[in-house]
Amino acid sequence: MDIFFDYLWAFIIGGILCVIAQVLIDKTKLTPARILVLYVCLGVFLTAIGLYEPLVELAGSGATTPLTGFGYAIAQGVKKAVDEKGLLGALTGGIGATAGGISAAISFGLIMSLIFSSKPKR
Amino acid sequence: MKKSILKFARKPRIVSTYSVVGHLEKEGPLGECFDEYCKDDKFGKESWEKAESEMQRRALCGALKKSGFIDTELDILLAGDLLNQCIGSNYALSNFDTGFLGLYGACSTCSEGLLIGSCLYGGGVINSCAVVTSSHYCSSERQFRFPLEYGGQRAPTAQWTTTGAGAFILGDSGRVEICEALVGKVIDKGINDINNMGAAMAPAAINTLKRYFLESEKSVSDFDLIITGDLGFEGSEILKDLLLDEGIDIRKNHVDCGLMVFEREKQDVHAGGSGCGCSAIVMASNIIPNLEGKTIKDVLFLGTGALMSPMSLSQGGTIPAVAHLVRLKSVN
Amino acid sequence: MNEKEYGEYVEKRAKKSPIIKNCVFAFLIGGAICTLGQGFFHLYTHFGMEETDARTLVSITLIFLASLLTGLGVFDNIARIAGAGTLVPITGFSNAVSSQAIDTKSEGYILGVGAKIFTIAGPVILYGTVSGAIYGVIYYFACLIWGAK
Numbered sequence: 299m300d301i302f303f304d305y306l307w308a309f310i311i312g313g314i315l316c317v318i319a320q321v322l323i324d325k326t327k328l329t330p331a332r333i334l335v336l337y338v339c340l341g342v343f344l345t346a347i348g349l350y351e352p353l354v355e356l357a358g359s360g361a362t363t364p365l366t367g368f369g370y371a372i373a374q375g376v377k378k379a380v381d382e383k384g385l386l387g388a389l390t391g392g393i394g395a396t397a398g399g400i401s402a403a404i405s406f407g408l409i410m411s412l413i414f415s416s417k418p419k420r
Numbered sequence: 421m422k423k424s425i426l427k428f429a430r431k432p433r434i435v436s437t438y439s440v441v442g443h444l445e446k447e448g449p450l451g452e453c454f455d456e457y458c459k460d461d462k463f464g465k466e467s468w469e470k471a472e473s474e475m476q477r478r479a480l481c482g483a484l485k486k487s488g489f490i491d492t493e494l495d496i497l498l499a500g501d502l503l504n505q506c507i508g509s510n511y512a513l514s515n516f517d518t519g520f521l522g523l524y525g526a527c528s529t530c531s532e533g534l535l536i537g538s539c540l541y542g543g544g545v546i547n548s549c550a551v552v553t554s555s556h557y558c559s560s561e562r563q564f565r566f567p568l569e570y571g572g573q574r575a576p577t578a579q580w581t582t583t584g585a586g587a588f589i590l591g592d593s594g595r596v597e598i599c600e601a602l603v604g605k606v607i608d609k610g611i612n613d614i615n616n617m618g619a620a621m622a623p624a625a626i627n628t629l630k631r632y633f634l635e636s637e638k639s640v641s642d643f644d645l646i647i648t649g650d651l652g653f654e655g656s657e658i659l660k661d662l663l664l665d666e667g668i669d670i671r672k673n674h675v676d677c678g679l680m681v682f683e684r685e686k687q688d689v690h691a692g693g694s695g696c697g698c699s700a701i702v703m704a705s706n707i708i709p710n711l712e713g714k715t716i717k718d719v720l721f722l723g724t725g726a727l728m729s730p731m732s733l734s735q736g737g738t739i740p741a742v743a744h745l746v747r748l749k750s751v752n
Numbered sequence: 753m754n755e756k757e758y759g760e761y762v763e764k765r766a767k768k769s770p771i772i773k774n775c776v777f778a779f780l781i782g783g784a785i786c787t788l789g790q791g792f793f794h795l796y797t798h799f800g801m802e803e804t805d806a807r808t809l810v811s812i813t814l815i816f817l818a819s820l821l822t823g824l825g826v827f828d829n830i831a832r833i834a835g836a837g838t839l840v841p842i843t844g845f846s847n848a849v850s851s852q853a854i855d856t857k858s859e860g861y862i863l864g865v866g867a868k869i870f871t872i873a874g875p876v877i878l879y880g881t882v883s884g885a886i887y888g889v890i891y892y893f894a895c896l897i898w899g900a901k
Contacts, residue, residue, distance in 0.1 A: 301794065305787050312786025312841065313779035319836035320778035323573070324769040330572060330839055331875055337840065338880035346887045359789030362807055363814065363841045364782070365876065371807075372884035380892050388888025392881045398808040400877065402815045403846050404869055407853035410823035411865050416468075416568035416854050417825040418461035418558060418583075420444050420687065467858040567855030569822045570872065571831025571838050571847045573774070576767040610755035611762065619762040654766060662753075691767075 308360030311353065315364040334365050341369020371395045425635050426535075426601045428542030433594035433751070435489070435548075437704035438482030440475045442557065442583030444689075445701065448682045453705035454584075455482055461558060461583055468558035469503060469511075475585040475697075476501065476512035476554040483550065483587035491516040494589070495546035498537050500529035501554045501696055502581075503563060508554055518550075527621070527650050528604065529553045529696040530586065530703065531723025531744040535601040537590045538746065547591065554585030555695030564730055565614070575615035579652045580689035582681055586700025588708075596711045600636075600747040604628045604722075608740040612733060618655025618678075618691055621724040624741035625651060625659050628722055632745055633668060644716035646670050647707060649699040649723035649743070650678030652692035677702035699723050711750040718749050774835050781830070781837035789814055789841075811842050818843035822850040848872035 319333050328336075344350040350370050353361040361367055375395020379387025393400070439454045442461040446454060456478060458464075463474040476499065484491060497516060500523035501508035513520050525532040533551035540546045558568055560581040566572055590598070607627050611620035625648050633639065640646065651659055656676045663670055677699040678692035703721065710716050724743040733739070753761065789810045796806040818838075821827040827847050831838040838844055852871050856864035870877065 304794070305790055308790035309783035309787045312789075313783030313837075316778040316782025316836045316840045317775045319840045320775050321771065323836060324771045324774055330836075331872065333836075334839070334844070335875045335879045338876050339883045342880065342883040342887055346891070357786075359793050359807075359810060360783075360786040363786045363789040363811070365840055365842070365845065368842065368845070368876070369880055369883070372880050373887055376884045376888040377891060380888050380895070385889065385892050388885045388892060391888060392884030396880070399811045399815060399842065399845075402812040403819070403849040403873070404853075406816055406819035406846065407850040407869055408865060410819050410850045411853035411857045411861075414823035414825070414854055415857070416558065416851075418443065419561075419568060419828075420689075469858075562855060566872070567851040569825060569828055569847070569851035569854055571822075571828045571834075571844065571851070573769075573832060573835045576769060609753075609758045611759065616762065616766055619766070623758065658762065658765070 304358055307357040311357035311360035312363055315366060337365040338369040338372075341366035342373045345370045345373035368396060368399070421635070423635065424602060424631060426539060426603070428538055428599060430542050430544060431597040431599050432538050432541035432590040433592060434596045434598070434708055435589040435591040435594045436483050436486035437708050438479050438486060438587045439701040439704040440479045440482065440585045441701055444557070444687060445582060445584050445681055448687060450681060450702065450706055453709070454701065455705070461556070468556055468562065469507060472501060472503065472508040472554055472556035472559050473511035475556065476508055476552055477515055479554065479585035479587035480512070480516065480550055480552050483589050487589040487591070489548065489589060489591070491518050494518045494548050494550055496521065496540065496549045497552065498523060498533040498549060499552040500524055500533065502526065502560050508556070508559070509552065512552070525723070525742060525744070526725030526727050527694055527696055527698060528723035528725030528742050528744050530700040531649065531721055531746050534588065534590075534598060534746050535603065535744050538598040538601055541590055549590050550587060551590065552585065552587040553696040553700045555581050555583070555697035557581045557583045560695060564728065574690055576690055577618065577654045578615040578690045579617055579650065579678060579692055579694035580682065581695040582693040582698035582701065584697035584701035586697065586704035588704060595750055595752070596708055597749055597751050598746055599749050602628055602632050602745040604743040604745065606740050606742050608738050610738050612738045614728060614733060616654060617694065617726040617728060617739060618652040619658055620726045620739040621651055621741040621743065622655040622658040622662070624743040625655070625722050625724050626662055628743040628745050629663065630666065630668070632720070640668060640670050640673065643673060643718050643720050645707070645719040646674050647719055647721045648674065648676045649725070650692065650694040651676050651724055652678040652694060653684060654691045655724070680706065708748070711748055714750050716750070719747070721746050721748060777833050778835045778837035781834035782840060785814065785838070785841045785843055814842050815846040818846035819850040822847050823854060845873055845876060
């Protein structure tokens, strides 16, 4: 039953984070790029003030998969690195914690560009 | 009042037209009318930019063949597209042995070309010319918006760049003549929404039409059709409503190339087609053949262009627009 | 009509995005992607992976899937319906990188793909990293002044 609630919360929280962005896209003049930047920074901020961690504990991937989760990973990484290495950690922690995702995105991007070409639309 | 309508003592005729389109246009309501199409929009080329050039080259070849001219017999080529440096036209027309002037008027390029060609012919400077314009959805999307595979949602007011090239040969023979033209003024009403270019262009079309009616003392009913380039749904509605407020009712004889080329709902192209190729292929495949067949006799064609630059928009700028008018008549 | 009045006039009459429909799809598809992520997370932790590593691997898995769907030319069709549902999860980040890579390969692998791969995704990395660094500095001095939390 616990597992069921894990999935349910992941679905609901993940879905809600997407809906908020959708409302911002449709109702404001904010471009998607700005909204994503907002999400990442918000993720860092909420983690910094300790509000995002409980959400991750509740929703798991529902909180870590959206881009706010990217901000969460950055803030977590920075905190850990500062604890270990002092001020230097402020610069090494963020990219360090998200290195997996960024490296994966650019590596797969390059591989896909070697294999595929863009296609005519519709 | 200063006269701005250009009246040609020597009126050029449209000798032949030719249209080349992509697959989506072929599936559209005018599909049957186009001369040539390509199923994968690539026209056998490896990049979208080269595909656009190839489309333009084929359009001119086709029009030349129909007209009986060969390229060296033409006095001048007038061509344009949406790409930087008009590279689509430059590559395409390097295959032809004739002087070339590149034009950039965004979606108004087709009417701009016809207008300039008519002026040169009317002034007796040339005896024949070709006007070619093209746009390609894939090359435009890359240059102006996002990568093709980028997953984004389009606003309902956004227009869909037409994949197509249209060519016109102007000369002494033919059953359609260009008798008047009016150069549009740049109108900037402060619109800065890349997803609502119809709204940016509508004021330019209104300005040109009003000036034409005022100076010519003609009325809407003197014309079978008033054709706007590609205002799309949004821009067309604004045009009709705002003109009506000024006492000019064009609702009965207005058509828009952007609305003719696609079936908006079914093909999911939102507000309709746009791009230099849009009005070119509609004029070449539908309007001019209808004038030749005399189902319509006297029309006003307003090419409307939104001069949208991603750089000026990100600097907080607006989208200026221009609408050039040419009047086409069927003759014996 | 002056510019301001015209702007308002256009704004008022412009056809609006179908926001309810968009939100429903964003919720369903966005939620589904997160649930899929949760599934991978359970799978990876089940095989004994540590939680932080499992989270990273979940991201990598989703990034791979989004990248592949982008290459196959399917992602943009899903995104057209899903809107923010595919944009906000890490899949949107992956798509922004992959679509840019595929699109710019006609300009070559160095100045095309290499130079432009972050055109769309770059802002997220820049501002994420910088806000993280700012947080780090504040956190460091906060610890100095008030002692470690």
